Amino acid sequence: MRRLFPPNPIKTPTLFNSLRLRFNSLRSHCANSMALPPPKSAMASAVVDIEVGLARRFWIKFNRESIFAMYTPFSLCLASGNLKIETFRNYVAQDVHFLKAFAHAYELAEDCADDDDAKPVISELRKAVRQELKMHDSFVKGWGLQGAKEASINSAAVKYTDFLLATASGKVEGVKGPGKLATPFERTKVAAYTLGAMTPCMRLYAFLGKEFKALLDPNEGSHPYLKWIDHYSSESFQASAVQNEELLDKLSVSLTGEELDIIEKLYHQAMKLEIEFFSAQPLVQPTVVPLIKKHNPAEDRLVIFSDFDLTCTIVDSSAILAEIAIVTAPKSDKKSDQHQPEDQIARMSSADLRNTWGLLSRQYTEEYEQCIESIVPTEKAVFDYEKLHKALEKLSDFERKANNRVTKSGVLKGLNLEDIKRAGERLILQDGCINFFQKIVKSENLNTNVHVLSYCWCGDLIRSAFSSGGLPELDVHANEFTFKESISTGDIVKKVESPINKVQSFKEILKNCSNDRKNLTVYIGDSVGDLLCLLEADIGIVIGSSSSLRRVATQFGVSFVPLFAGLVKKQKECTDGRSSNWKGLTGILYTVNSWAEIHAFILGC
Incomplete structure (x- = not known):
C-alpha cells in the first residue's frame, strides 16, 4: 500500500485537508458531473511568494533554464577542470x-x-x-x-x-x-x-x-x-x-x-x-552529457523506469482516491433504504468513510514506522544488496497486510470509473515531468521503452493522467480496481504492492526485452519502495527528500550523490582514460531536486 497517507507528516498533516479544497465541489452521489482540481498548468513551482522581489520571482520561475545551462557539456567540462x-x-x-x-x-x-x-x-x-x-x-x-x-x-x-x-x-x-x-x-x-x-x-x-x-x-x-x-x-x-x-x-x-x-x-x-x-x-572532447549523446538506435535501447506517486505527482494517489470515495458517498447510511436496488453496491456513508480512513491512516503510519525501525541496522553497514533485499521482504509483508485491511474495510467500494479518470486528467504533476516523457517518447532519434512502476491502487488513474498529457503509450505496471458496470467493487487486483514486487517487475520487463540491442536502464523514484529498483538500474535517480529512504539506504551502505557532482566526477574519468560507462549495483544513487535536472542530464536542452 506504501502510501496510504505516507508517514511523512509534512506531506499529509491531517487526513485529507489539503485535498478537501480541491474536491469540495465534487458531484453528489447520483450526479454524473464533478468539479475537479486546477488544471495541470497550475504547477506548485509556479507559485511564488508575492513579497519576494520581481527579479527573485523571475529567477525562481525560470530556474529550469539555469539548470539547463549548468548541465551543458561546456559547463560540465569547465566545472570538472578538463575543458580543452x-x-x-x-x-x-x-x-x-x-x-x-x-x-x-x-x-x-x-x-x-x-x-x-x-x-x-x-x-x-x-x-x-x-x-x-x-x-x-x-x-x-x-x-x-x-x-x-x-x-x-x-x-x-x-x-x-x-x-x-x-x-x-x-x-x-x-x-x-x-x-x-x-x-x-x-x-x-x-x-x-x-x-x-x-x-x-x-x-x-x-x-x-x-x-x-x-x-x-x-x-x-x-x-x-x-x-x-x-x-x-x-x-x-x-x-x-x-x-x-x-x-x-x-x-x-x-x-x-x-x-x-x-x-x-x-x-x-x-x-x-x-x-x-x-x-x-x-567541444572536441568526449563528454558524459547528455546521456543520449552516444545513443545509437540500431545498437542501443534506453529503458526508462519511473515511480508515480510523489515522483511524478504533487499529491499521493491513495489520498486522491480516498477523497473521491468520501465526497461522493451518501451523506447517511442507506443500507436500510427499502428503495435501494438489490444489485447496487452498498456504500458506507461519508461520515463512516472518513472515520474508517482515519483509523486506517493512523494504523498504517504507526506500523510503518515500527517496521522501518525493525529493519534498519543499528550501525551503518558496508553495501550489501542481498542483505538489503532480505530486510525489505519484511516491509513487503507489511505493505501486503496494509492493502488487505483496505480492501476488507470496504472503503473503496462504489467509486465511479469516470470520476477516477477525470481526477487523473486533472492530477497535478511535478513541473517538467510530462515534458520530459513527451520528448523521450516522441523523439525519432531514440530507441526507448518507458515503464511506470507504481503501488497505486488504480492503474486507470495513472493512465488517465499521462494520456491527458499526450502520453497514452506509456506502459503502466500498477494495481487495478475491479469494476461492476464502471463501479468499483472495493477489491484490488494486486500486482505491485511492495519493494519486492517492484524489483520483480523491473527484472521481468528487462528479461522480455529482445536481445538485439544493449540496454541502458534508468530508474527514477523517491521512496523506500523504489530502493531495490534504483540500485538495480544502471543509473538510479532519487527525486525529493524522503527521510525513510535516506535512513534505510544509508544504514545499508548506500551512498547518495548530487547528480551534477556525480557527473563532474564522471567527466574527470574521461580525461584519466577510465571508462565512463554506467552500471548498476554499485551502491551509489544520484539525487536531484527537479525533473529539469533529469531532463538536462538525459536529453540535454
Missing part, C-alpha cells in the same frame, strides 16, 4: 563581446533613467564592467590565451548581444526608441526593460560560480580554471548580481501589469539565449 584550452579560448573571446555589449547597455540605461538614486547605481555597474574588461587582459595572459581578444564573435553570442542592445535602444515590441520617447517616465521604462534583459545573465554567472566553487576538491591540486570560478563566486560579483536585481526591482515599482509582463518575457528570453550560448561552445 582551445574551447576555453573561444569562450573567452566571446566574453569580450559580451562585456562590451553590457557596458554599452548600461550607458543607454543610464541615459534613460530619471531616478536620482538609480543613475549612480547604473554608473557604478557600468564602471565595474569596464574594470572587468581591463581585468580580462590579465586573465588572457594568465591562461596563455593570447589572441583570444581578436577572435570573431559567434552566432550565439551575436543573438544575445543584438537582443540586449536592441532592448536598451527601446526596440521592444510596443515600445518606442529612446530618441522618440515623449516623457521621462517612458524613458524610465526602457531602463527597466534593459535591466530585465541583463539581470538574468548576471545572476546565472553568479549561480554557476558558486555551484562550481562548491565542487572544488582541495585534494586534487589546482583547478585550471580556478581564476574563472573564483571571479564569479566572489563576494564582489555576487554583490553586483544582487545590485542588478535590486535596481530592476526599483525601476519596475511604478510599471503596469502589462509592462511587467514585457520585463518577464525579456528576462525569460535572456535566459534562453544564455542556454543557447553555452550549448553552442564547440
Whole structure:
C-alpha cells in the first residue's frame, strides 16, 4: 500500500485537508458531473511568494533554464577542470563581446533613467564592467590565451548581444526608441526593460560560480580554471548580481501589469539565449552529457523506469482516491433504504468513510514506522544488496497486510470509473515531468521503452493522467480496481504492492526485452519502495527528500550523490582514460531536486 497517507507528516498533516479544497465541489452521489482540481498548468513551482522581489520571482520561475545551462557539456567540462584550452579560448573571446555589449547597455540605461538614486547605481555597474574588461587582459595572459581578444564573435553570442542592445535602444515590441520617447517616465521604462534583459545573465554567472566553487576538491591540486570560478563566486560579483536585481526591482515599482509582463518575457528570453550560448561552445572532447549523446538506435535501447506517486505527482494517489470515495458517498447510511436496488453496491456513508480512513491512516503510519525501525541496522553497514533485499521482504509483508485491511474495510467500494479518470486528467504533476516523457517518447532519434512502476491502487488513474498529457503509450505496471458496470467493487487486483514486487517487475520487463540491442536502464523514484529498483538500474535517480529512504539506504551502505557532482566526477574519468560507462549495483544513487535536472542530464536542452 506504501502510501496510504505516507508517514511523512509534512506531506499529509491531517487526513485529507489539503485535498478537501480541491474536491469540495465534487458531484453528489447520483450526479454524473464533478468539479475537479486546477488544471495541470497550475504547477506548485509556479507559485511564488508575492513579497519576494520581481527579479527573485523571475529567477525562481525560470530556474529550469539555469539548470539547463549548468548541465551543458561546456559547463560540465569547465566545472570538472578538463575543458580543452582551445574551447576555453573561444569562450573567452566571446566574453569580450559580451562585456562590451553590457557596458554599452548600461550607458543607454543610464541615459534613460530619471531616478536620482538609480543613475549612480547604473554608473557604478557600468564602471565595474569596464574594470572587468581591463581585468580580462590579465586573465588572457594568465591562461596563455593570447589572441583570444581578436577572435570573431559567434552566432550565439551575436543573438544575445543584438537582443540586449536592441532592448536598451527601446526596440521592444510596443515600445518606442529612446530618441522618440515623449516623457521621462517612458524613458524610465526602457531602463527597466534593459535591466530585465541583463539581470538574468548576471545572476546565472553568479549561480554557476558558486555551484562550481562548491565542487572544488582541495585534494586534487589546482583547478585550471580556478581564476574563472573564483571571479564569479566572489563576494564582489555576487554583490553586483544582487545590485542588478535590486535596481530592476526599483525601476519596475511604478510599471503596469502589462509592462511587467514585457520585463518577464525579456528576462525569460535572456535566459534562453544564455542556454543557447553555452550549448553552442564547440567541444572536441568526449563528454558524459547528455546521456543520449552516444545513443545509437540500431545498437542501443534506453529503458526508462519511473515511480508515480510523489515522483511524478504533487499529491499521493491513495489520498486522491480516498477523497473521491468520501465526497461522493451518501451523506447517511442507506443500507436500510427499502428503495435501494438489490444489485447496487452498498456504500458506507461519508461520515463512516472518513472515520474508517482515519483509523486506517493512523494504523498504517504507526506500523510503518515500527517496521522501518525493525529493519534498519543499528550501525551503518558496508553495501550489501542481498542483505538489503532480505530486510525489505519484511516491509513487503507489511505493505501486503496494509492493502488487505483496505480492501476488507470496504472503503473503496462504489467509486465511479469516470470520476477516477477525470481526477487523473486533472492530477497535478511535478513541473517538467510530462515534458520530459513527451520528448523521450516522441523523439525519432531514440530507441526507448518507458515503464511506470507504481503501488497505486488504480492503474486507470495513472493512465488517465499521462494520456491527458499526450502520453497514452506509456506502459503502466500498477494495481487495478475491479469494476461492476464502471463501479468499483472495493477489491484490488494486486500486482505491485511492495519493494519486492517492484524489483520483480523491473527484472521481468528487462528479461522480455529482445536481445538485439544493449540496454541502458534508468530508474527514477523517491521512496523506500523504489530502493531495490534504483540500485538495480544502471543509473538510479532519487527525486525529493524522503527521510525513510535516506535512513534505510544509508544504514545499508548506500551512498547518495548530487547528480551534477556525480557527473563532474564522471567527466574527470574521461580525461584519466577510465571508462565512463554506467552500471548498476554499485551502491551509489544520484539525487536531484527537479525533473529539469533529469531532463538536462538525459536529453540535454
